Amino acid sequence: MTAYLLKRLIIAASTLVLASMVVFAVMEILPGDPARLMLGFNAGADQVEQLRNQMGLNAPLVPRYLHWAGGLLSLDFGRSYTYSVPVIDLVRERVVVSLPLALIALALSTIIAVPVGVFSASRQGRAGDALAMGAAQLGVAVPNFWFALMLIYLFAVWLRLVPAGGFPGWGAGIWPAVKSLLLPAVALALPQAAILARVARSALIEVLNEDYIRTARAKGLPYRAVLWRHALRNAMIPVLTILGLQFAFLLAGTIIIENVFYLPGLGRLVFQAINQRDLIVVESVVMLLVAAVIIVNLLVDFSYAVVDPRLRGRQ
Amino acid sequence: MSLLEIENLSLAIGGTPILQEVELAIAPGEVVGLVGESGSGKSMTALTIMRLLPHLARADGRVTFDGIDLLAASEDQMCTLRGDDIGMVFQEPMTALNPVKTIGEQVAEGIRWHTKAGRAEAEERARKMLDRVGLPGTKFPLSRYPHELSGGQRQRVVIAIACALKPKLLIADEPTTALDVVLQAQILDLLRDLVSENRMGLLLISHDLAVVTEMSDRLTILRRGEVMEAGDTARTLSAQHHPYTRELALASMHVPARPKTHQAGSAKPLLEVEGVSRAYPGRRMSLFRPAQPVRAVDNVSLTIEPAQSVALVGRSGCGKSTLARMILALDKPTAGAIRFRGEVITGKAEAALKPARRDMQVVFQDPYGSFDPRQKVEKLVAEPLHLLEKQPTRAERREMVAHALDEVGLGARDMDKYPHEFSGGQRQRLSIARAIITRPKLVVADEPVSALDVSIRAQILDLFAELNQKLGIAYLFITHDLTVARAMSDEVLVMHEGKIVERGRTADILDNPRSEAAQALVAAAPDLHRAIARRMQEQG
Numbered sequence: 001m002t003a004y005l006l007k008r009l010i011i012a013a014s015t016l017v018l019a020s021m022v023v024f025a026v027m028e029i030l031p032g033d034p035a036r037l038m039l040g041f042n043a044g045a046d047q048v049e050q051l052r053n054q055m056g057l058n059a060p061l062v063p064r065y066l067h068w069a070g071g072l073l074s075l076d077f078g079r080s081y082t083y084s085v086p087v088i089d090l091v092r093e094r095v096v097v098s099l100p101l102a103l104i105a106l107a108l109s110t111i112i113a114v115p116v117g118v119f120s121a122s123r124q125g126r127a128g129d130a131l132a133m134g135a136a137q138l139g140v141a142v143p144n145f146w147f148a149l150m151l152i153y154l155f156a157v158w159l160r161l162v163p164a165g166g167f168p169g170w171g172a173g174i175w176p177a178v179k180s181l182l183l184p185a186v187a188l189a190l191p192q193a194a195i196l197a198r199v200a201r202s203a204l205i206e207v208l209n210e211d212y213i214r215t216a217r218a219k220g221l222p223y224r225a226v227l228w229r230h231a232l233r234n235a236m237i238p239v240l241t242i243l244g245l246q247f248a249f250l251l252a253g254t255i256i257i258e259n260v261f262y263l264p265g266l267g268r269l270v271f272q273a274i275n276q277r278d279l280i281v282v283e284s285v286v287m288l289l290v291a292a293v294i295i296v297n298l299l300v301d302f303s304y305a306v307v308d309p310r311l312r313g314r315q
Numbered sequence: 316m317s318l319l320e321i322e323n324l325s326l327a328i329g330g331t332p333i334l335q336e337v338e339l340a341i342a343p344g345e346v347v348g349l350v351g352e353s354g355s356g357k358s359m360t361a362l363t364i365m366r367l368l369p370h371l372a373r374a375d376g377r378v379t380f381d382g383i384d385l386l387a388a389s390e391d392q393m394c395t396l397r398g399d400d401i402g403m404v405f406q407e408p409m410t411a412l413n414p415v416k417t418i419g420e421q422v423a424e425g426i427r428w429h430t431k432a433g434r435a436e437a438e439e440r441a442r443k444m445l446d447r448v449g450l451p452g453t454k455f456p457l458s459r460y461p462h463e464l465s466g467g468q469r470q471r472v473v474i475a476i477a478c479a480l481k482p483k484l485l486i487a488d489e490p491t492t493a494l495d496v497v498l499q500a501q502i503l504d505l506l507r508d509l510v511s512e513n514r515m516g517l518l519l520i521s522h523d524l525a526v527v528t529e530m531s532d533r534l535t536i537l538r539r540g541e542v543m544e545a546g547d548t549a550r551t552l553s554a555q556h557h558p559y560t561r562e563l564a565l566a567s568m569h570v571p572a573r574p575k576t577h578q579a580g581s582a583k584p585l586l587e588v589e590g591v592s593r594a595y596p597g598r599r600m601s602l603f604r605p606a607q608p609v610r611a612v613d614n615v616s617l618t619i620e621p622a623q624s625v626a627l628v629g630r631s632g633c634g635k636s637t638l639a640r641m642i643l644a645l646d647k648p649t650a651g652a653i654r655f656r657g658e659v660i661t662g663k664a665e666a667a668l669k670p671a672r673r674d675m676q677v678v679f680q681d682p683y684g685s686f687d688p689r690q691k692v693e694k695l696v697a698e699p700l701h702l703l704e705k706q707p708t709r710a711e712r713r714e715m716v717a718h719a720l721d722e723v724g725l726g727a728r729d730m731d732k733y734p735h736e737f738s739g740g741q742r743q744r745l746s747i748a749r750a751i752i753t754r755p756k757l758v759v760a761d762e763p764v765s766a767l768d769v770s771i772r773a774q775i776l777d778l779f780a781e782l783n784q785k786l787g788i789a790y791l792f793i794t795h796d797l798t799v800a801r802a803m804s805d806e807v808l809v810m811h812e813g814k815i816v817e818r819g820r821t822a823d824i825l826d827n828p829r830s831e832a833a834q835a836l837v838a839a840a841p842d843l844h845r846a847i848a849r850r851m852q853e854q855g
Contacts (some may be wrong), residue, residue: 309460
């Protein structure tokens with residue numbers, strides 16, 4: 001068990017290091033001089049040169065990478081080129097919006113997908129299955145911003161249950177804050193749930209054809225009990241894998257959804273930063289997102305070991 | 316009164332008839348064998364009793380168990396019967412257990428479900444049952460997972476699940492087919508004991524006439540969904556009134572004719588294996604102790620002469636297949652050397668191996684798994700031709716494939732078919748055709764007939780014998796089945812835990828085994844002659 005976890009941990013850590021190199025390299029290659037950008041186009045060449053020296057941009061590549069990477073470890077991301085404030089302050093304000101949003105969306109998609117998958121698999125080929133999978137097909141095909149607009153129209157404009165956009169901040173109380181995250185979370189979760197439900201269905205159907213399902217039936221367990229007690233846990237591995245992969249898409253999806261719902265999250269921060277060529281902010285947010293995806297996939301790897309004793313090795 | 320009575324049972328799946336007017340009865344404490352080849356409807360009969368048939372199945376007739384009309388019973392009624400009054404054991408122990416649940420959970424689950432016993436009580440009963448089937452608590456705690464057990468141990472767990480509540484009827488569907496003969500004998504003993512302890516009725520389903528004869532009081536012979544013959548085991552098999560019964564019995568004992576027997580020491584060896592070992596890195600038990608390597612093959616030496624047929628026998632996991640892979644240069648030995656026609660083949664580059672590969676071909680056990688389903692027979696059989704020095708033209712290639720197909724009893728017209736259009740036996744002929752197309756000197760056959768029905772098996776053995784006589788091909792037969800070794804080989808090598816423990820002329824070894832491993836194999840091997848003789852004595 002520990003060997004498996006240790007191995008996964010080492011892989012995750014090295015992926016993170018590799019990703020930081022790639023992000024740093026891409027930012028190096030991109031055109032545009034941050035010093036020139038900060039000073040404006042009227043500034044003289046020597047002024048720019050002076051700022052470049054001050055910002056350490058003239059130092060050789062490797063020490064510059066090490067400096068930047070070391071900063072990341074101590075949560076020192078540098079200063080924003082446009083706002084001239086530490087990037088960490090910008091990120092801190094935004095993370096409290098984006099992280100809960102992503103987690104609510106992830107939870108929602110699982111809560112929707114697994115029962116739908118079980119329902120469909122147990123009625124394979126019948127009307128209920130066809131209906132559920134038709135809905136899932138629609139969910140996969142329709143883009144999430146369209147869902148978002150429909151949800152706003154239905155729940156905010158028409159039923160007036162939740163705000164159409166904006167975020168009151170956590171200071172306004174937990175419920176108002178969560179309420180304003182609900183619609184965006186649903187919009188993010190639905191397409192994910194649609195994919196996940198299809199995966200859960202096919203994984204379950206495969207497991208239901210296994211010999212040990214017949215053994216369980218021969219014990220006298222009714223079909224439903226066999227489905228929940230024996231089949232579901234065995235079908236969890238592909239579901240968890242997809243869940244981990246989806247998390248990355250979920251984060252990418254927040255960029256669009258946060259713009260639709262006017263939420264002050266990381267997605268909008270990075271969107272603005274790209275527009276303003278505030279590369280250091282882009283770099284930092286991208287690294288954060290990469291770290292989040294790697295951590296979630298590490299958790300997925302750990303959960304494999306919880307689900308499947310064969311991965312734990314001999315006791 | 317009968318415990319189970321099947322009357323006039325017909326079954327169709329989606330309009331295709333599977334069973335027709337099947338009759339069968341089992342009394343308490345009685346063992347009834349249900350024999351037949353694949354597709355004869357044995358398993359479907361069992362699943363009809365369990366009412367676990369596929370969706371589109373339609374059963375007509377009467378199946379009465381303990382006074383209950385099973386075909387008319389509700390699903391709820393069936394759930395109370397299954398696992399409580401009727402238990403079932405399946406063929407494939409490797410997949411019959413849920414891999415994510417402990418063996419304790421899986422045995423206790425049925426007990427809890429049917430008796431409403433608490434967790435602790437159910438676990439205590441599960442413990443007792445596992446002890447009974449030969450898995451003592453000291454070595455097999457309830458917290459073991461299936462992947463930590465071997466095939467034979469898993470089958471014991473499946474039997475514990477099926478017998479945990481002392482069912483009145485146990486259905487065992489090919490319970491030992493996936494196990495080696497020694498394990499088979501142990502599992503059959505266990506079933507026999509459980510029957511006599513609890514006066515349980517046992518329906519034993521098998522394709523192996525010898526196993527059924529050893530076990531059952533009465534037998535029913537099924538063919539294409541119809542009962543051919545039924546009656547007392549001894550009488551049925553000694554009289555052999557029905558032609559199909561005779562056919563089955565003859566096929567089970569079939570020994571192919573091989574007039575030219577090989578004279579040892581008459582020629583320069585074709586294959587020489589010298590002190591070959593293969594070690595695998597062992598599992599690390601702790602962070603600080605280095606892992607002990609596992610020796611799958613341990614210092615093995617053997618020779619095969621041209622046209623000689625050698626059988627390598629041993630229990631599953633003894634290292635037979637690993638040794639075969641090294642001879643075929645599919646795996647590298649960790650020590651020792653293998654010479655083919657005097658040339659060392661170990662450690663050679665792939666290009667340098669070409670001549671050896673051409674003269675050394677292989678036939679695998681599973682005729683279903685060893686063909687790409689999307690390629691035509693012509694391409695599949697012609698596969699080894701890329702090993703030839705001079706590449707044949709398209710017309711020559713077709714000619715060679717047609718010739719090879721003809722030699723294995725198929726025809727040139729089969730060239731444009733796909734593998735799924737052939738039966739299991741025909742597919743094994745295809746793999747033999749593929750093996751002989753390059754005119755090899757040696758064919759390694761890894762359990763080549765153990766997935767086949769007895770009548771097909773007799774035909775394939777004949778084919779192997781014929782090719783040996785006609786083309787002078789030498790064989791290395793790898794098998795756990797001693798009847799195959801006896802029928803096909805001049806010499807037998809007995810392998811045990813990676814070592815060759817005994818070798819000699821086939822008849823000498825099989826009639827007079829000296830090593831413990833060989834004695835265990837011979838004692839456990841089911842033998843139809845012996846079984847019938849014993850039945851005759853018992854049943855008069």
